[in-house]
Amino acid sequence: MSRPEHLAPPEIYYDDQQAKKYLTSTRMNEIQQNLTERALELLCLPPNQKSLLLDLGCGSGLSGDVITEEGHDWVGFDISQAMLNAASSRDVEGDLVLLDLGQGLPLRTGIFDGAISVSAIQWLCNADKTCNDPRKRLASFFSTLYASLIRGSRAVLQFYPDSSDQVDLLLTAAQKAGFSGGLVVDFPNSTRAKKYFLCLTAGPPSSSLPTTNDIRLDTETRKRKKKRNNGISLKSRILAKKERQRRQGREVRPDSKYTGRKRSGKLR
C-alpha cells in the first residue's frame, strides 16, 4: 500500500478531490471519528467542563465535530486550503486557520486545555522541499505546542509511523521540547488495526499517565461509555444544526419524520 506522504507534500496531496473524498466516504468518517474519540479519551479532560482544545491537522473538521459533540470548543490548524474550505462548507463549530505546523504555531503561551491530532504529524517527518529539515520543523512544532498548552495539560497525537525510526524521531523531538509521556499502541497484534498515539504532558509527568501497558482490545466498554456521554439524541442534534443553518440563510432540506433516522437494512 502506498503511503500518501510519499506521493506529494500535504498542501498539494489534499486537493479538492481528496477533500471531497473526506466529505463523502462514510468509511473514512468512521475511522476518523473512532480515532478522535480515542484521542479525547486519552486526553483525560476534567468531566462536565467545557474545554478549549487544539486540533492539529483538522482537515475537513471530522475530528472537530467529535470535539463539539463532546461539548468542547476548538481551534483547528491545517495546511491544505481545500480541506479547510470543505470544513467551512460543512459549517463546523470551531475556528479554522491555514498554516504549516512545521513552521510553529503562532500562539501566545498558556492558552489551550489540550491538543489532539488525527493522522497528521507523520507528514512533518518528510523533507519534501529543499528548505525543509524535518528535525528543525519538528522542534519548532513541539516547542510552540508546548508553550501554547496550559501546564499539566495533555496532547494526544495519533499518527501512522513509517518505521520505528520515525517513532523515535517524534518521541525525541517531543522530549526535547519538554514534554513527558510516551506511546500508546491500540490493537498491537493486528497490522491493519494497529494505532499509535503519542500521549504527551506539558510539564512534569503525572502518575495517571497512560503507558504502553495501557492497551485496550475490547471495543465493548468503549461503546458503552459513548452511550453515556451523549445524553442528547442524534435527532435533536441534527435538528439543532439544521435550525442554525436556516438562521444563516442556507438552503436546508425540510424536516420530516425521517430526519435523523438510520437507514433501513436494505439500503445499507
Add this chain to the structure above:
Amino acid sequence: MRLLTYNFLQCPKTKTFPLILEPTLVETIETEYNKEFILRMIPRLDWNLVRQVSRQFAFGELPQVAPKEGTQDEETLRLLHKMLLETHIKEGVLKSQDGTCYPIKDGIPNMLITQLKDE
C-alpha cells in the same frame, strides 16, 4: 475566525503580539452562553487587546482590569460572550507590525509563511 482566537494569535514570523485586525466582513452567529467557559477564558485573554477590540467593534468601554475569578458581573460576561464567541470575522486582513499581511478569506486566516527558495 472568532475574536477569541484573534486574541490568541501572534505573528508566526516575528512572534509579535498583537496583530492588527482590519475586518471587511463581520458576521454574528449565535451560540449557547456558557458562563463557566467565559470565566475560564478570562485569565488567558490579553485584556488590553480585548478592550481595544471592544472599542473597535463598538461594544462599548470595558473596565480597566479584567474581571476577577468568580465574578458575578453577568452583564460584562454576556458582553464578552457576544464579542468573543459570536462575532466572526469572515473577510479581512491581519497585519503584523513588520508589515506582513495575513489575509482572512471565508473566515479562514492564512498564516502560512511563504519561504524563499534557496535561502
